[in-house]
Amino acid sequence: MPSMTKSKVLISGASVAGPALAHYLRRDGYEVTVVERAPGLRDSGYAVDFRGAAFEVLAELGVLDEVREHDTRMGGxxxxxxxxxxxxxxxxxxxxxELEVPKRELTRILHRLTAADVEYVFDDSISALGEDDAGVAVTFERAAPRRFDLVIGADGVHSMVRRLAFDAPADAVxxxxxxxxxxxxxxxxxxxxxxxxxxxxxxxxxxxxxxxxxxxxxxxxxxxxxxxxxxxxxxxxxxxxxxxxxxxxxxxxxxxxxxxxxxxxxxxxxCQIHLDGWSRGRIALVGDAGYCAAPTSGMGTSQALIGARSLARQLAAAAGDHRTAFPAYEAEVRPYVAENQAKGRDGAAMFGGGGERAGDGTA
Missing domain, CATH: 3.30.9.30 (D-Amino Acid Oxidase; Chain A, domain 2)
Incomplete structure (x- = not known):
């Protein structure tokens, strides 16, 4: 990627991983577009919590104090x-x-953080992806087709980017x-x-x-x-x-x-997402789209933030070369994901889950 400042990145998903990644990439000189299927910021989801290194990411984003203002202060x-x-x-x-806030508040904070210099396209979704040596041709359900240097799926467990770009096996979900x-x-x-x-x-x-x-x-x-x-x-x-x-x-x-x-x-x-790789050429996945640990892990939001930071860091370290950055990102985050997915399975068992089953057709 010869000119990092001119590189264009499309992120699918405007929940947590998407806006966090958008902030990091815009800071590093990328032109960033976020597409979101919902007609506006999602108001769904009851609460999200943060643990461990996620606090470092919130501090780096400059929103930790604001997020703390919405602490639910839940007891036992x-x-x-x-x-x-x-x-x-x-x-x-x-x-x-260690900290819990209503999800809608976190979403709004991350959107405000990025809205001034990131293009948000609501009420639309990716319908086709075509990669070549120069970039990725993206077809949308509503908007005119466009080209980007990189496409990132931050669009959740039912990720459209994963469906379109990854030949996921039956047991991926x-x-x-x-x-x-x-x-x-x-x-x-x-x-x-x-x-x-x-x-x-x-x-x-x-x-x-x-x-x-x-x-x-x-x-x-x-x-x-x-x-x-x-x-x-x-x-x-x-x-x-x-x-x-x-x-x-x-x-x-x-x-x-x-x-x-x-x-x-x-x-x-x-459900959990298990893939052999989180990238295909110029297209990569972050957060639940690539490695959901299930809500029973208690780590979904923290994992989304940490994955977004790692992906941005590796792109910066590789001067924008996705061929180097994407594998480095995966190598850094995968052990953390494996630990969280084990917690997700244990949590499901505690809540009455009947054990892990693969290939139920939700991929």
Missing amino acids: TTLVDEAGAEVGELPAATFAG RHLGMSGAGFSTANRLGLDRRGVLRLTEGTATYAFSAGDPDRMVVSLSFASASAELDRRGRDVQERAVREAFAGHGWEVPRLLAEMAAADDFAFSSA
Whole structure:
């Protein structure tokens, strides 16, 4: 890449890894465009937490103090039995890490950090990629085709960049044996920056309240054979949840009724991404798109930030030569990812997951 200051990079995804990477690359002289399928900044996602070296990245980005202002200050989680009696306690760090903030706040902070000198294209998505010796020809669903020197997929576990550019094997997406619904409802349990967790064989009922004392967030998770339900409609998903929790006591019947009325219902399965390589020519993956560790790892956001920093650093060290930078980035981050994915599998097992299953067709 002869002139680093003229190099153009397209990043797919405007959540965490994408904007963080955009900041680093723009600082190093790249012209950066971020394309995002959503019509605007995503307001979904309840909270994200940070651990370890992620704090170094937030400090380098210059947003650590601002992020801390949104700390949910979550306390511990009470373990209860079938009747709701307390049987144990989990420390705050189990779910909230060293710092927890609403995801929407982190997304907004990273967007503000980059909006002035990064081009954002919302309500659009990549539909085709064609690489040659000079760059990558990109076709969009809405906008006119353009060319870029590099394309980076930071577009999550269901990455379109991965689908288009990587011949991923059937076992690239590995279901961890757990699916579940999330929604918010009235804080009838009186939770005050705390959580409550009820575990049975094959199910987990988790509720917590952070920030808004009148509302609590509920997660109803259960063992599942595949991630097939992710692609089904809400009616089918709700039916699966009700079947998994049929006959359960404590607050579960009331929570199932409130689930049906929730306007923020979301359903997902715990999956990991396992690839032999995170780059193909001028195209690379960062964060969940390349190496999702599953939400049960508690490391997704930290991993996204650290991956973005590493990729930018390696490009800078290689003077923009992707042929050197991409393998160096992978070599640096892969051991960290392997450790986090092990945590993700352990977490899924704790929440009732039935173990790792490969090749469920979600790639």
